[in-house]
Amino acid sequence: MREKKKKMSVKMMMKREWPFYVMLLPSLILMAVFAYLPMAGIVMAFQDFVPSGGIRGFFTSRWVGLDHFKYIFGLADFRTVLGNTLIIAVAKIIAGILVPLVLALLLNEIRNVVFKKLTQTLVYIPYFLSWVILGGILIDVLSPTGGILNRALGAFGMEPVYFLGNPDTIRPVLVISDVWKGCGYNMVIFLAALTGIDQSQYEAAKVDGAGYIQQMLHITLPGILPQVVLVTVLGLGNILNAGFDQVFNLYSPIVYEKADIIDTFVYRLGMVNLQYSISTAVGLFKSVISFVLITTSFGLAKKFANYRIF
Amino acid sequence: MKLKTSLSRKIFLAADYIILALAVCLSLFPLIHILALSFSSAAAAAAGRVSIFPVDVTLDAYKYILGKAEFFRAFGISLLRVALGTAISLSLTILSAYAMSQPDRNFHARKYFVWVFLITMVFSGGMIPLFVVIKAVGIYNSIWALVLPGAVSAFNVVLMLNFFRGLPYALTESALIDGANHFQIMARIVVPISKPSLATVGLFTIVMHWNSWFDGMIYMSDTSKYPLQTYLRNVINSVDVAKMDLTMASAMNTLSQRTVTAAQIFIAIIPILLVYPALQKYFITGMTLGSVKE
Incomplete structure (x- = not known):
């Protein structure tokens, strides 16, 4: 296009613009090696990759076309894992919006600045802790032998519940503990949106004789709706990410049927069973779907909430 | 009223x-x-x-930990990765963001490079291809495997880029007229006035590095090279009372380990609590930093 006109001045352009290339060079090299080379490595999903051969395997391995994908889709485990991922992710999105939303609305009513600030500060501490830490804490707290929750239940005469080792309780544990970790973050987002609502609307409503409930229904909720929609839509883009770090630190073979998700499945296939190609094929399947979902959700976010990341 | x-x-x-x-x-x-x-x-x-x-x-549990060399080694490795990782990440972020924050007329290939970064945000090779690459480039089982693969965060670069673009360009322009080069402008003008945003990105990188455990688990073959979180995961899982059956757990009498594990978990939380006041200060900035003000 315009390239032709500029070709004459390429030398001059480089003379002026070389510092930018120098600045970008280190990042470009690192991205080439650690982002783009692995992307090229996805070819192993269509090969019979032999782990022992290292990176040369990309060139020497036998091509098998879509065989791995056919194998995966026939796998009963894969369907279980896909179902688990969707159920856990959706439950987390819903709970992860409702709880912080209610807390933010409650907190917004409070005029005591110190109490408000303190609540925010304390509720989002778990957000900054890793799932190793939180998992370690939960394992102790939920332990059937001497864990404090079971001791409390015991005081009411209940039998100890093996929360992390029971397929019936593992999903609630995952969802609730995810709310525990992430609640503060969304609460702060919602609270920021609530403070952004034009206060004169409330004054006008009061003059017109609107009660607190009417103010809530007609000013507060509509005011915060765009944020809620945004968080939901962005969450939908992540629907195949049910939370590797969390699940990996809390699950065990006894609860695989209910708690094993795509990412943990990919990990075990690849790093434990050394089925590099099959693991990569599952990962690729997830990436493709996720890509479609993320682009769609960002499109929706832009449309409904005028949100842009760049 | x-x-x-x-x-x-x-x-x-x-x-x-x-x-x-x-x-x-x-x-x-x-x-x-x-x-x-x-x-x-x-x-x-x-x-x-x-x-x-x-x-x-x-203080029995803490005294017991004092005698555990592995714990302190893991703690040291975590500190090292935080220091190295944050320094490298932040430098790369500033350099890349500064270059790509230039107006198109100054840096003609700018938007192609922006795409090179953006693509890494959406696509990735996945766990196994990256693992194969890390082994192939010879950083497997070294601290570099914890630092280099994630060093360029396109997300952070985009955040900083948007922030730099929000600065008045007249600052750069007048410095250029005065004969300064871009490296000087970046180091003496742009970086100093961007301290709050850099602090935000820096703090989040620190927390990210401190909290990472999975890379330690798969890229380190010697447990003696584990960062703290990976080491801690091992400790927790070896005592894993909750994941054992009831009889087994009581038979093994592992419960006395509980206080020691609790103490180690708490020590691993301390650094986060130390940066917490700062984190809190920059928390909201971090969330709004990326938004484009056009």
């Missing part, structure tokens, strides 16, 4: 305070319980007598 507070409003506010206070207690309770456990005697912990206050207060 001030309306008189009605009775129902008063009841609502009282309930409001109570619910929120309960929420705070609920979210902090597990942390406080672990802290209390770490200062309790092994016997009290095993007998299940500890809730939010330590029982038979003792």
Whole structure:
């Protein structure tokens, strides 16, 4: 296009613009090696990759076309894992919006600045802790032998519940503990949106004789709706990410049927069973779907909430 | 004008305070319980007598950890990766963001490079291809495997880029006329006035590095090279009371380990608590930093 006109001045352009290339060079090299080379490595999903051969395997391995994908889709485990991922992710999105939303609305009513600030500060501490830490804490707290929750239940005469080792309780544990970790973050987002609502609307409503409930229904909720929609839509883009770090630190073979998700499945296939190609094929399947979902959700976010990341 | 507070409003506010206070207690309770456990005697912990206050207060668990060289080695590795990782990441972020924040007329290939970064945000090779690459480039089982693969965060670059673009370009222009080159402008003008944003990105990188555990687990073959979080995962899983069956757990009498594990968990939280006031200060900035103000 315009390239032709500029070709004459390429030398001059480089003379002026070389510092930018120098600045970008280190990042470009690192991205080439650690982002783009692995992307090229996805070819192993269509090969019979032999782990022992290292990176040369990309060139020497036998091509098998879509065989791995056919194998995966026939796998009963894969369907279980896909179902688990969707159920856990959706439950987390819903709970992860409702709880912080209610807390933010409650907190917004409070005029005591110190109490408000303190609540925010304390509720989002778990957000900054890793799932190793939180998992370690939960394992102790939920332990059937001497864990404090079971001791409390015991005081009411209940039998100890093996929360992390029971397929019936593992999903609630995952969802609730995810709310525990992430609640503060969304609460702060919602609270920021609530403070952004034009206060004169409330004054006008009061003059017109609107009660607190009417103010809530007609000013507060509509005011915060765009944020809620945004968080939901962005969450939908992540629907195949049910939370590797969390699940990996809390699950065990006894609860695989209910708690094993795509990412943990990919990990075990690849790093434990050394089925590099099959693991990569599952990962690729997830990436493709996720890509479609993320682009769609960002499109929706832009449309409904005028949100842009760049 | 001030309306008189009605009775129902008063009841609502009282309930409001109570619910929120309960929420705070609920979210902090597990942390406080672990802290209390770490200062309790092994016997009290095993007998299940500890809730939010330590029982038979003792420093036994901490004394035991003092004698554990592995713990301190892992702690040191974590500090090292935080220092190296944050320094490298931040430098790369500043350099890339500065270059790509230039107007198109100054840097003609700018938008192609922006795409090179953006693509890495959406696509990735996945766990196994990256693992193969890390082995192939010879950083497997070294600290570089924890630092280099994630060093360029396209997300952070985009954040900083948007921030730099929001600065008045006249600053750069007048410096150029005065004969400064771009490296000088970046180091002496742009970086100093961007300190709050850089602090935000820096803090989040610190927390990210401190909290990472999975890379340590798969890229380190020697357990002696594990960063703290990976080491801790091993400790927790080897005592894994909750994942054992009931009889096995009581038979093994692993419960005395509980206070020691609790103490190690608590020590690993301390660095986060130390940067927490700063994190909190920049938290909102971090969330709004990326938004484009056009």
